[in-house]
Amino acid sequence: KQEVTQIPAALSVPEGENLVLNCSFTDSAIYNLQWFRQDPGKGLTSLLLIQSSQREQTSGRLNASLDKSSGRSTLYIAASQPGDSATYLCALTGNQFYFGTGTSLTVIP
């Protein structure tokens, strides 16, 4: 069974800082990895998807990387803003679909 871990569980940074969120997984037999954000009481918003054959994807201030051999993905957020405050979840698509428990990010103005 795929185990997905996100560390740290919570992170608080001042506005403008660059930051990295981590996602670790135990089974490298995946089709893709997707990063989402979830705002309180709301559904999930897709941020980036990385196919298993890819190493990274970029969208605006976000960059996600994937290293299947080490079972790791990172989400890099540049020049953080208060509007980035949310819970960030990674999700893996293999034979089934597995989410991490998320990192709760607070960006302090």
Next chain:
Amino acid sequence: DTGVSQDPRHKITKRGQNVTFRCDPISEHNRLYWYRQTLGQGPEFLTYFQNEAQLEKSRLLSDRFSAERPKGSFSTLEIQRTEQGDSAMYLCASSLRGGGVRTDTQYFGPGTRLTVL
């Protein structure tokens, strides 16, 4: 609005009652997923469909749970004889797979919050 929609948004029921939720995916999407999320946890996969075929079910999906997607469009998730442990947010997502498109980006609906008293 052409996003994923779910109905109802909230449902309060008494233990032992049956409940049914509906999900309408993005119209051209052939895949539809159901997840359950409890407070402080990431979503847990329940089941997914490709068109009308149910391709995978999690062991979390007990005999009291059943999902259908009869015409390959909307889907329903029914929980029979609800228990307090069924209280959670039930999320639906859809994606497009096949025909040269393999991104499988999942788009989520707002969820149905179930409270079992």
